[in-house]
Amino acid sequence: MDLALNSLGHAVELLTHPAVIFAIAVAVVWGACCGVLPGVGSGLGIGVVVPLTFSMDAVTAVAFLVTISVAVSFSNSLPAVLLGVPASPAAFLTAIDGYALHKQGKSGLALGSTLFGAVLGQLVSIPFFVLLVVPLSTLTYTFLSPELFALYCLGLVAVVSLTGKNVIKGLMAAALGVAISLVGPDPVNAVARFSFDVPELRGGFQTIPAVLGLVTISEIIRSMRQNYNWEDILPTSKSMARFPGFRKLKPIYRPVAMGALIGTLIGAIPGMSGTASAVMSYQQAKLTSKTPEQFGKGSIEGVAANESAANASQAGEMVPTLGLGIPGSDSMVLVLGALMLQGFVPGPMLMQESPELLHATVAGLLGGSLLLLAFGWPLARLLLRVIHLDRRVIMPLVFVVTHVGIYSLRQSLFDVIVLLGFGIIGYFMIRYGYSTAAAAIGLLLGAGFESNLRQGMLLADSSFWQFVTRPWTASILLAALALLAYGIYGTVKTTRRERALLAAAHQPPSGHTP
Amino acid sequence: MSPDASQAGSELTPSSMESPEEPPEPELPPTVEDPDPTVDRRIDMAVAAAGSAIGVLLIVSSRDIRQGSVSDPIGSDGLAIVLGAWLIVGGLLLIGRRLLAWRRSGNQVPSDGAGDEFGLPASPLRSFVMWAAGFGWVFLLPRVGFMVSSLLLSVFGLVAMGVRSWVKLGVVPVVFTIVLWVLFNRVFGVQYPAGPVDLFFADLIPRMSL
Numbered sequence: 001m002d003l004a005l006n007s008l009g010h011a012v013e014l015l016t017h018p019a020v021i022f023a024i025a026v027a028v029v030w031g032a033c034c035g036v037l038p039g040v041g042s043g044l045g046i047g048v049v050v051p052l053t054f055s056m057d058a059v060t061a062v063a064f065l066v067t068i069s070v071a072v073s074f075s076n077s078l079p080a081v082l083l084g085v086p087a088s089p090a091a092f093l094t095a096i097d098g099y100a101l102h103k104q105g106k107s108g109l110a111l112g113s114t115l116f117g118a119v120l121g122q123l124v125s126i127p128f129f130v131l132l133v134v135p136l137s138t139l140t141y142t143f144l145s146p147e148l149f150a151l152y153c154l155g156l157v158a159v160v161s162l163t164g165k166n167v168i169k170g171l172m173a174a175a176l177g178v179a180i181s182l183v184g185p186d187p188v189n190a191v192a193r194f195s196f197d198v199p200e201l202r203g204g205f206q207t208i209p210a211v212l213g214l215v216t217i218s219e220i221i222r223s224m225r226q227n228y229n230w231e232d233i234l235p236t237s238k239s240m241a242r243f244p245g246f247r248k249l250k251p252i253y254r255p256v257a258m259g260a261l262i263g264t265l266i267g268a269i270p271g272m273s274g275t276a277s278a279v280m281s282y283q284q285a286k287l288t289s290k291t292p293e294q295f296g297k298g299s300i301e302g303v304a305a306n307e308s309a310a311n312a313s314q315a316g317e318m319v320p321t322l323g324l325g326i327p328g329s330d331s332m333v334l335v336l337g338a339l340m341l342q343g344f345v346p347g348p349m350l351m352q353e354s355p356e357l358l359h360a361t362v363a364g365l366l367g368g369s370l371l372l373l374a375f376g377w378p379l380a381r382l383l384l385r386v387i388h389l390d391r392r393v394i395m396p397l398v399f400v401v402t403h404v405g406i407y408s409l410r411q412s413l414f415d416v417i418v419l420l421g422f423g424i425i426g427y428f429m430i431r432y433g434y435s436t437a438a439a440a441i442g443l444l445l446g447a448g449f450e451s452n453l454r455q456g457m458l459l460a461d462s463s464f465w466q467f468v469t470r471p472w473t474a475s476i477l478l479a480a481l482a483l484l485a486y487g488i489y490g491t492v493k494t495t496r497r498e499r500a501l502l503a504a505a506h507q508p509p510s511g512h513t514p
Numbered sequence: 515m516s517p518d519a520s521q522a523g524s525e526l527t528p529s530s531m532e533s534p535e536e537p538p539e540p541e542l543p544p545t546v547e548d549p550d551p552t553v554d555r556r557i558d559m560a561v562a563a564a565g566s567a568i569g570v571l572l573i574v575s576s577r578d579i580r581q582g583s584v585s586d587p588i589g590s591d592g593l594a595i596v597l598g599a600w601l602i603v604g605g606l607l608l609i610g611r612r613l614l615a616w617r618r619s620g621n622q623v624p625s626d627g628a629g630d631e632f633g634l635p636a637s638p639l640r641s642f643v644m645w646a647a648g649f650g651w652v653f654l655l656p657r658v659g660f661m662v663s664s665l666l667l668s669v670f671g672l673v674a675m676g677v678r679s680w681v682k683l684g685v686v687p688v689v690f691t692i693v694l695w696v697l698f699n700r701v702f703g704v705q706y707p708a709g710p711v712d713l714f715f716a717d718l719i720p721r722m723s724l
Contacts, residue, residue, distance in 0.1 A: 055702040166626040172565050172604040179572055179597045186590040189582020193590060194575055217648075222628065224644050225636040227676040393682060396671025397690055399644060400664055403651055404694055408704040413652050420648045427641065432553060432561045433626025454588045462587045 004130045007355070011362035014059065020360075023056065023064040024367040028379070031071025031368075036079060036383040037391075042072040042331035043437075047216030048398055050208060050338050051405025058342040059360040065335050066318070066364030072331075073311045074118045074372050075383055081110045081303075093282050093306040100298035112244040113252050113300040114307050115376045117259070121308025122315065122369040124260035126362060129315035132268055133351065133358065136323030145456035146467050150476035152449040155326030157480045157487065159438035166433050167491050173434040177214075177442020178449065180205060187451035188458075200414045209406050209418040210443055211337050214436045217419055218426025220399050227392050252304035255285040259308030266309075267316020269483075277316070281309030318361055325350055326445070333440045340444075341409070551629025552622040555612050562608035569601030640674055647671065659709020660699070665691045 014020050034045030046068050053061035080091040081098035094114060101110035143151070159174040183194040184204020195201040259281040266277035285305035286295045295302045320326040325345075327333045344354055351358055372379070406419045426436045460467040468474060576591035576598070612623075630636040647670050654663035668687035677683060695715065698704045701722050706712065 052702070055704075166608075168604050168607055169626055172601055175597045175600045175604070176565070176568065179568070179594065179601070182572075182594055182597075186579070186582060188584050188586055189590060191580045191582045191590055193579050193594070194572075196575075221641045221645055224641050224675065225638055226631055226634050227637075227640065227674075228631065228634045390677075390682075392675040392677050393672060393686060396644070396668060396675055397686075399648070399671055400651075400667050400690075401694065403648060403667070404660075404664065404698060407655070407706075408698055408702070411705060413655065416648070416652050420645060420652075423648075424645055427645075428561055428564075429627075431625075431627045432558055434561075434565075450588075450593050453593075454586050457587050458584075464587075 004127075004134045007130050007134070007358050007362050008127075010356075010359035011366055014063065014359055014363040015367050019056075019060050020063050020363060021367070023060045024067045024364060025371060027064045027067035027364075028071045028368055028371045028375075031068035032075040032379055032383055033386045034068070035072035035075030036386050037389075037394075042069045043215055043329075043334065044219055044398075045072050046331050046334045047212050048401055048405070050212065050334055050341075051402075051408055053338050054341055054409055058339070058344070058354075059356050059363075061338060061342060062335070062357055062360035063364035063367065065338055066361050067368035069314050069331050069335075070122060070311070070365060070368035071372065073122075073314050074115070074376065075380075077114045077118065077307055078111070078380055078383055081114055082107065091306075091310070093278060094303050096296055097299050097302040097306075100296075101300070101303070104298055106298065108244040109248060109300055110298075110303060111377075111380065112249055113303040115372075115380070116249055117252060117256050117304030117307030118311045119369050119373045119376060120253075120256045121260040121263060122311040122365060123373075124257060124308075125264040125312035125315035126365050126369075128261065128264040128312075129318060129365070130358075130362060132264070132316075132319045133323040136319070136351065142472065145452040145459055146470050146473040147476065149449065149452035149456050150473045150480065151324050151326065152445050152452060154476055154480040154483070155320070155324070155445050156442065156449060157484045159435070159441050165491075167488050169432075169434045170438050170491075173429060173436070173439040174442040176434075177439035177444075178446035180210060180439075180443050181446025182450070187447065188454050204447075205418060205443075206410070206412075206415055207340055207444065208337050208409060209415040210422050211333060211440045212402065212406060213419040213422025214426040214429075214440050214443070215333065217399075217402060217423030218430055218436055220395060220402065221423055221427045222430050223391075223395055224399075249300070251301055255281070255289075255301045255305035256308040258284055258288075259305045260312040263309035263312025264316040264319075267313030268319035269316075277313040278306045278310040281305045315365055318365075322357060322361060323351060325448070327441060329437065333437065333444055336444060551625040551627070553625040553627065554621050555619075555623045556621060558623070558625075559609050559612050562605045562612075564605075566602045566605030566609075569598040569605065572598030572601070643674055644671060647674075656707045659712045660695060660706035661691055661711040661715065662709050664694060 015024075030049065031042070031045055034042070046065055049068070050065070053064060056064065077091045077094045077098065080095035081102055098110040098114060101107070156174060156178070159170060181204070183201055185191065185202075186193055192202050259278075262281045262284060263277040266280060282295075282302055282305050285301050286292045286299075289295065289299070289301050291299065291301070317327075317329055317332050321332045321336055325336065327336045339350075339357070344350060344357065402419070403416055406415050407413065409415060426439075428434075429436050429439065456467055457464070460470075468477060572594045576594040579590045579594075582590065615623075647667055650670075651663050651667045654666065657663075665687050668690055669683060672683055672687065692715070695706075695712070696719060699706060699712075699716075700719055703721070708716065
């Protein structure tokens with residue numbers, strides 16, 4: 001409890017440092033601009049600026065990256081409300097209720113619910129985040145290699161929820177990611193592997209160029225397949241209503257509190273996304289609402305519950321990322337990659353050895369939320385202009401920035417070649433249904449997975465039974481197995497349902513002669 | 515009309531000004547992405563085969579790994595062999611699935627991946643050209659310096675994306691390149707291979723420290 005309270009205190013103290021405040025302010029504007037553009041989510045938004053963080057100190061860098069994800073999560077609901085275009089999957093339900101409210105002439109109420117749902121949800125989730133992440137750091141000294149291996153298994157199992165429509169392809173992508181991490185020195189004997197006589201490969205692939213290639217460059221290249229302007233496909237509405245007043249927002253307080261709790265808890269489970277928590281929160285709000293009939297037709301409770309949970313899940317995702325070193329989403333992969341760039345080693349020791357990272361995370365969550373609370377409304381007005389920026393200009397410039405950023409890390413042209421190499425692999429993976437996020441997680445966790453497995457086996461006198469029957473190891477491995485089974489079941493079920501809906505949509509109505 | 519509606523109505527689009535007594539039926543939001551993307555199954559199978567080929571490469575290359583002094587039950591090549599086997603089996607399963615359904619469908623089959631934006635033409639050639647241009651930047655950077663190589667890549671990217679406005683082609687890349695150079699070189703202190711243009715600006719703009 002002391003560490004939890006200390007973290008909040010230290011975070012507030014960090015928010016008095018001019019460099020941190022400046023970084024958070026820049027991150028709010030950058031993240032909000034990225035979030036409002038359809039297709040440019042936190043993955044791309046963070047990916048492009050990760051190279052910039054190498055010149056910052058670790059605390060400022062973490063606060064900067066965390067704030068970007070907060071701002072993205074807030075702003076991707078604006079086009080959902082005003083244009084009916086969800087900029088991320090988690091904003092889909094906001095698009096239904098928010099857009100319905102907008103069409104009923106209640107844009108102010110819809111945007112007010114969105115803003116307060118998002119910001120209050122984020123603020124309420126911060127204490128939950130601290131209370132969840134701190135106990136994990138106290139387990140550090142009871143965890144040896146077998147337990148750490150089990151945790152890495154849990155993290156790798158999380159990729160099942162990121163596999164996309166085809167589980168086999170998703171697991172192949174994860175295997176490819178782990179295989180890439182094998183390039184370089186062996187963790188037990190330090191003998192070179194898979195370097196193919198290329199001197200630059202003797203030390204293995206640099207994590208950041210490889211991950212950015214898979215996640216960011218691939219998406220930029222894919223986006224360049226089409227050269228339309230965003231304005232060509234978006235409605236021309238640039239309207240912005242007045243703020244509705246706090247009295248009218250009274251009904252949203254309860255769904256916001258519930259959404260924050262659901263979002264943090266669900267987001268903390270590796271692999272569970274903001275979309276899942278948003279849907280669960282929406283359903284819960286509908287079940288307990290006095291006006292459930294308004295859900296789907298323009299309910300501010302629905303908008304607020306959805307936004308609150310989606311934003312709170314950002315804090316939830318930080319729990320396994322910082323507490324266990326297990327990233328649960330593509331943006332968290334990049335945050336963890338940035339930490340590795342700063343010299344931190346992902347895993348349970350992270351919090352114990354570097355508590356300042358926890359303080360910086362809380363500062364980013366808190367500072368970003370407070371800035372949005374104060375300036376969210378005028379910022380939303382500016383963001384409406386960003387939606388109408390020319391996509392044909394932005395995409396090539398983002399492409400150049402990524403090259404320059406990666407070169408800047410070590411002044412190495414080989415890193416840029418790695419970026420481009422993994423970029424084209426990622427392009428084919430995205431196009432043909434192999435999850436790049438799963439590959440990136442495999443790449444990031446692969447080295448720890450192998451070293452803890454092999455060192456753990458040596459610790460257990462080469463007895464596999466002795467290795468897996470250690471109490472914590474067995475418990476975590478069972479949890480991983482359950483999550484794997486549930487993840488595969490959920491993915492297969494969702495894919496079948498989507499295909500059935502599509503097939504039904506292609507059938508002519510009954511009794512209708514062609 | 516509710517106070518909200520009357521208040522906001524004056525600032526809203528005509529579509530939102532419909533009769534308040536009969537609010538319009540809410541519609542599902544227009545999705546930007548193609549809801550039903552398809553792919554060429556031959557390329558899909560080729561990608562799966564490439565996955566299997568990587569598996570084969572892993573297993574074959576793992577034979578060349580030298581054994582170290584510490585012996586453990588997994589070994590330096592153990593994980594590589596397991597992953598290679600999984601990639602081979604996964605790829606073969608995917609190819610087999612397509613072959614079994616070969617006669618039931620045409621070459622265009624439902625995609626497992628991300629589709630293009632609906633109703634707009636797409637060109638994979640543009641993606642590949644931009645990707646190749648990235649290698650051009652790698653080639654040019656040590657030869658002509660940061661400014662010229664980055665400027666050329668920006669202009670090339672804009673032209674490839676169909677920008678034809680001379681203002682955008684002339685002003686945006688120049689301003690963008692200078693801002694990028696100032697940010698990384700002058701503010702963050704990153705050293706780039708210097709060309710003549712870089713040296714000119716280096717004399718003009720002093721270094722800044724944060």
